[in-house]
Amino acid sequence: MQQIQFIYEQLSYRIIGAIYDVYNNLGPGLKEKTYKDAITIALNKLQISFQREWCVKACYSGVVVGKRFFDFLIDNTIVLEIKIGNYYAPQHMKQTNDYLHVSKLKLAILAYFGSDRVRIKRLVNLY
Numbered sequence: 001m002q003q004i005q006f007i008y009e010q011l012s013y014r015i016i017g018a019i020y021d022v023y024n025n026l027g028p029g030l031k032e033k034t035y036k037d038a039i040t041i042a043l044n045k046l047q048i049s050f051q052r053e054w055c056v057k058a059c060y061s062g063v064v065v066g067k068r069f070f071d072f073l074i075d076n077t078i079v080l081e082i083k084i085g086n087y088y089a090p091q092h093m094k095q096t097n098d099y100l101h102v103s104k105l106k107l108a109i110l111a112y113f114g115s116d117r118v119r120i121k122r123l124v125n126l127y
Helices: 009-026 032-045 090-103
Strands: 050-060 063-074 078-084 107-113 118-124
Touching (some): 009 032, 009 107, 009 118, 032 050, 032 063, 032 078, 050 090, 063 090, 090 107
Antiparallel strands (some): 063 078, 107 118
């Protein structure tokens, strides 16, 4: 049986651990910004390098034709998007895939802070 190898496995586990820690301590029902602020603290405590509200530009013939703002760019390798809700919304998946495409990064983590739990989705850049 072949074992599946995840992209950025160790860093992903640390990020996901931070997300669960935030949810377990704060619980449900808060605003998206509150969870982002708490994740900022958690990532700093874990000494994981990141940039918040990171901007990537889409260019055509040297001209900027669009901008995308990630919630977090972690270690210059992983996009982290934070959402509020109980279900994966198609528009959030599309938005996050768009971020991967424009940035040429390989992996995004989409975290939904719901009323009963946090849901995590890993998205791999297929472009």
